[in-house]
Amino acid sequence: xxxSSSSPKTFASPPSETSSPQNTMPTGDRSAGRNxxxxxxxxxxxxxxxxxxxxxxxxxxxxxxxxxxxxxEGPFFLQNENETKIEKDDYPLQxxxxxxxxxxxxxxxxxxxxxxxxxxxxxxxxxxFAEAVRLRxxxxxxxxxxxxxxxxxxxxxxxxxxxxxxxxxxxxWIKENYGRWIISQPVQGGSINSVQNGLLLSAGIxxxxxSYSISINPDDNYKIVAFxxxxxxxxxxxxxxxxxxxxxxxxxPLLRWHFRQAVLANMxxxxxxxxxxxxPPGSDIVGExxxxxxxxxxxxxxxxxxxxxxxxxxxxAASLRGGAGETNQ
Numbered sequence: 001x002x003x004s005s006s007s008p009k010t011f012a013s014p015p016s017e018t019s020s021p022q023n024t025m026p027t028g029d030r031s032a033g034r035n036x037x038x039x040x041x042x043x044x045x046x047x048x049x050x051x052x053x054x055x056x057x058x059x060x061x062x063x064x065x066x067x068x069x070x071x072x073e074g075p076f077f078l079q080n081e082n083e084t085k086i087e088k089d090d091y092p093l094q095x096x097x098x099x100x101x102x103x104x105x106x107x108x109x110x111x112x113x114x115x116x117x118x119x120x121x122x123x124x125x126x127x128x129f130a131e132a133v134r135l136r137x138x139x140x141x142x143x144x145x146x147x148x149x150x151x152x153x154x155x156x157x158x159x160x161x162x163x164x165x166x167x168x169x170x171x172x173w174i175k176e177n178y179g180r181w182i183i184s185q186p187v188q189g190g191s192i193n194s195v196q197n198g199l200l201l202s203a204g205i206x207x208x209x210x211s212y213s214i215s216i217n218p219d220d221n222y223k224i225v226a227f228x229x230x231x232x233x234x235x236x237x238x239x240x241x242x243x244x245x246x247x248x249x250x251x252x253p254l255l256r257w258h259f260r261q262a263v264l265a266n267m268x269x270x271x272x273x274x275x276x277x278x279x280p281p282g283s284d285i286v287g288e289x290x291x292x293x294x295x296x297x298x299x300x301x302x303x304x305x306x307x308x309x310x311x312x313x314x315x316x317a318a319s320l321r322g323g324a325g326e327t328n329q
Contacts, residue, residue, distance in 0.1 A: 029270070029273070029274075030052075030228075030265065030266050030274065031271045033052045035052065035053050035095040035096075036050050036052075036053050036093065037049075037050045037096075037098070038099075039099050039100070040099070040100050040106075041099040041100060041101050044099070048069075048070065048100070048108065048269070049269060050267060051266070051267055052227060052228050052229070052266075053093060053094075054225075054226040054235055055235050055236035056235060056236015056237065057092070057236070058089070058090045058092060058093060059087060059089050059090070059091050059092075059093055060088045060089060061093070061223075061225075062078070062086075062098075063078065063086075063088045065263050066078070066100070068263045068264065069109050069263060069268040070100070070106050070107070070109060071106060071109050072104065073104040074105075075102065075104070076101060076102035076104070078098045078099065078100060079101055080094075081097050086098065109264070109268065111260070111264060113261060114166070114169055114172065114261065116166055116168075116212070117210065125188070128186055128189060129161060129163075129186060129189055129193040129198060132198070133161035133162075133195055133198035133200050134147075134154070136195055137199070138200070139200065140200060141200055141201060141243060142201060142205050142216070142234060143202055143205055143232065143234055144234070147200075159200055159203070160201055160203055160206045162198060162201045162210065163193075164198065164199060164250060164254040164257070165192065165197055165254050165258070167192060167193070170190065173191075173192050181196075181251050181254065182194045183196065183247075183248075183251075195248050196249065196250055197251075197254055205232075208230060212227065212261055212262040212265040212272075213226065213228050213230065213266075214235070214262075215227075215255075215258050215261075215263075216255050216258070216259065217255075217259050218252040219252075219256065221238045221241070222238055222241060222243075222244060222255075223237070224236065224238075225259070227262060227265075227266035227267075228266075
C-alpha cells in the first residue's frame with residue numbers, strides 16, 4: 001500500500017484543561033514510527049490520526065478504534081489507497097493509508113485524556129489494595145508468569161499491584177460515579193482501591209500498562225493490544241476469560257475505560273506525549289517535569305498519586321453509602 005504524504009498536516013490532540021509551558025525536554029512522540037494513517041477522503045493532506053501497527057489488530061478492531069477517536073453523525077466506511085472498501089472483518093489490518101468515506105459530518109473526539117505516568121501502589125491507604133490484588137492473582141495477569149513460590153513463601157519482588165483507573169484521579173472517579181461499578185468494596189481506601197480496580201503485573205509490563213503502550217480490550221474477548229513494539233509474544237493474544245469471571249475480578253467497565261484512554265493517547269491526532277521517568281540520581285526531577293510537556297497536569301498527577309496513597313483526600317465522599325459507591329470504614 002502507498003505510504004503517507006511527504007509532509008502531511010496533522011490534527012493536534014485536544015488541549016488539556018490546564019495549560020503548560022512549551023516542551024523543552026525531549027520526550028517520545030507517539031506518532032513516530034506510525035505505519036497506518038487515517039485521512040478524510042475529502043482532505044488527503046491532513047492526518048486525522050494513526051497507529052503503529054502491532055500483531056493482532058484486525059480490520060474490525062480498526063473500525064472500533066476509529067469510532068473512539070472520531071465522532072460520526074452518520075454511517076461511514078473506510079477505503080484504502082486503491083479505493084478498495086475495507087470490511088469490518090477479522091482479517092489482519094495492513095499498513096498504509098486509510099480514508100474515511102461518509103456523506104455526514106464528523107469531528108475529532110475531544111474526550112479528555114488523563115495524564116498518567118508510572119505509579120506504584122505504595123502507602124498506608126493502598127496497602128490493603130496491593131495485598132488483595134496479590135492474593136487474588138498470584139501471577140502477572142498479562143504475561144501469565146507466576147509469582148515464585150518456595151517453602152510457603154511468595155516472592156513478589158518483581159510483581160506490582162497496578163490500578164486500572166489511577167488513584168491520582170480519585171476526584172474524577174467520584175465525580176463520574178465510577179464507584180457504582182464496584183461490587184467488592186474494600187475495608188479501607190475507598191472504592192477506587194477495590195481489588196476490582198487492580199491487576200497484578202510484572203514490573204516492566206506495569207510500566208507499559210500505565211503509559212498506555214498496552215491495554216486489554218474486554219470487548220474483543222480480552223485481547224492484549226499493543227500500541228508500540230514491546231518485545232513480548234503475548235501481543236494480540238486473548239487472556240483466559242476465567243480471570244475475569246471471578247467474583248472479585250477486574251471489571252469490564254474499567255478495562256474498557258483504560259482501553260479507550262490508550263486509543264486516544266496513541267491514535268488521536270499526533271498522540272499524547274510519553275513522559276520520561278527513568279531519571280538518574282541527582283537529577284532535578286521537578287525541573288525536568290516543569291520543562292516537559294503538560295507540566296501542570298503531570299505535577300498534579302505526581303502529587304495526588306503520592307498523597308492519595310497515604311491519606312484520604314475526599315473525606316466527605318468516603319462517608320457516602322450507595323451513590324458514588326464509597327464505603328470507607
